[in-house]
Amino acid sequence: MASAARPTTHPVLMPGHRAPAAGFEAPFEMLATCHDRVERMLALQKKLQQHLLDKGCDAPARQAARDVMRYFDLAAPLRHQDEELHVFPPLLAGPDAARTGAALDTGPPADGNGLG
Numbered sequence: 001m002a003s004a005a006r007p008t009t010h011p012v013l014m015p016g017h018r019a020p021a022a023g024f025e026a027p028f029e030m031l032a033t034c035h036d037r038v039e040r041m042l043a044l045q046k047k048l049q050q051h052l053l054d055k056g057c058d059a060p061a062r063q064a065a066r067d068v069m070r071y072f073d074l075a076a077p078l079r080h081q082d083e084e085l086h087v088f089p090p091l092l093a094g095p096d097a098a099r100t101g102a103a104l105d106t107g108p109p110a111d112g113n114g115l116g
Helices: 027-055 058-095 096-104
Strands: none
Touching: 027 058, 058 096
């Protein structure tokens, strides 16, 4: 009997990003990658603001605005869910679970923005 071919996996690329996405098998790397993307989108938004002042709302500005909005509308909201499903469980199951649980109870606000 012939063996089934193993599916080929390819890195997942987000629009506007050169680096492959980290996967659920490496949750902390996934979280770091997500935070890097947030920083890149914020930097793009800052460049967009200056571009609008210098050149107005041209085609590149509209595309940059779409990219920023798409990221924050679609990908960013999933970050919290990813943490709940793939980051916190291993932490809470580890040898420092009691300390981790206490830190999570007294840590940053649930929305993760640190603005209280």
